[in-house]
Amino acid sequence: MIQILLIGCNGHMGRAITQSCRYNENMTIVAGVDAVVNVDNDYPVYADIFDVKETVDIIIDFSHPKVLNVILKYALEKSLPLVIATTGHSDEQKDMIEKAASSIPILLSANMSLGINLMVDLVKRATKLLHGSFDIEIIEKHHNQKIDAPSGTALLIADAVNSTLAGNEMKYVYDRHSSMQKRTRDEIGIHSIRGGTITGEHTIIFAGNDEMIEIKHTAVSKSLFAEGALKAASFLYDKTPGYYKMQDIFE
Numbered sequence: 653m654i655q656i657l658l659i660g661c662n663g664h665m666g667r668a669i670t671q672s673c674r675y676n677e678n679m680t681i682v683a684g685v686d687a688v689v690n691v692d693n694d695y696p697v698y699a700d701i702f703d704v705k706e707t708v709d710i711i712i713d714f715s716h717p718k719v720l721n722v723i724l725k726y727a728l729e730k731s732l733p734l735v736i737a738t739t740g741h742s743d744e745q746k747d748m749i750e751k752a753a754s755s756i757p758i759l760l761s762a763n764m765s766l767g768i769n770l771m772v773d774l775v776k777r778a779t780k781l782l783h784g785s786f787d788i789e790i791i792e793k794h795h796n797q798k799i800d801a802p803s804g805t806a807l808l809i810a811d812a813v814n815s816t817l818a819g820n821e822m823k824y825v826y827d828r829h830s831s832m833q834k835r836t837r838d839e840i841g842i843h844s845i846r847g848g849t850i851t852g853e854h855t856i857i858f859a860g861n862d863e864m865i866e867i868k869h870t871a872v873s874k875s876l877f878a879e880g881a882l883k884a885a886s887f888l889y890d891k892t893p894g895y896y897k898m899q900d901i902f903e
């Protein structure tokens with residue numbers, strides 16, 4: 653039985669993972685960490701990760717980027733594998749994660765869903781064929797409580813486009829209202845819509861002359877991310893140190 657320490661256990665995703673784990677025969681949550689501790693949980697919850705007393709095999713983080721430093725410190729000290737699902741890290745934090753991955757196994761993904769990772773694969777194939785003659789735009793939609801924009805997944809999709817092109821040549825454009833000029837071929841427009849209870853929708857548009865291709869993924873509940881994170885944890889927990897991606901699981 654793989655023993656999980658869940659960071660952000662009392663948030664939306666933390667609760668979804670707790671729910672998924674109840675039906676998982678191979679994994680169990682032995683402790684949680686959250687700023688909110690006055691909730692009835694299936695396991696002990698700590699405000700400070702260094703107070704955790706339980707034996708842990710792996711950490712799953714669905715919390716807030718500001719928690720990263722302390723999680724990395726703890727994971728490195730205890731030599732624990734770490735699944736990072738939290739989004740919105742700064743470039744400096746991403747460098748810290750990459751550096752830590754030389755000592756412990758780390759899997760970072762802005763989107764834990766199987767469908768989105770397939771979408772990334774399709775986007776790479778489409779980019780190889782269409783780049784140069786099609787304009788690329790990404791639209792993402794989320795609920796009105798989401799703070800960061802664009803979504804980490806929209807950036808993941810944009811990065812997938814660039815990863816197939818030599819020299820990361822496309823630049824990201826988030827705001828067109830301030831520049832009165834036509835778009836150029838070397839840009840990806842990224843647009844964020846916020847409203848209601850939308851779980852998450854991502855569309856990439858390849859717009860050419862007289863034809864348009866859209867690849868779209870719709871999430872209808874958060875449990876797909878929870879299931880993906882548990883899959884990531886069972887993949888990662890016995891791996892050697894390194895920086896892993898969701899794509900590695902499917903390969």
Ligand SMILES: NC(=O)c1ccc[n+]([C@@H]2O[C@H](COP(=O)([O-])OP(=O)(O)OC[C@H]3O[C@@H](n4cnc5c(N)ncnc54)[C@H](O)[C@@H]3O)[C@@H](O)[C@H]2O)c1
Pocket residue numbers: 659660661662663664665666685686687688699714715716717718719736737738739740761762763764765877
């Ligand atoms: N990778 C994915 O597939 C995926 C999917 C959904 C959400 N996310 C990301 O996961 C994160 C959490 O999402 P959510 O919807 O559950 O958010 P949420 O706000 O509902 O939950 C975050 C939890 O983290 C806790 N937290 C905040 N600061 C803390 C601190 N300093 N110490 C301890 N706990 C702290 C909060 O109390 C809260 O319970 C976000 O970054 C979100 O973008 C990733």
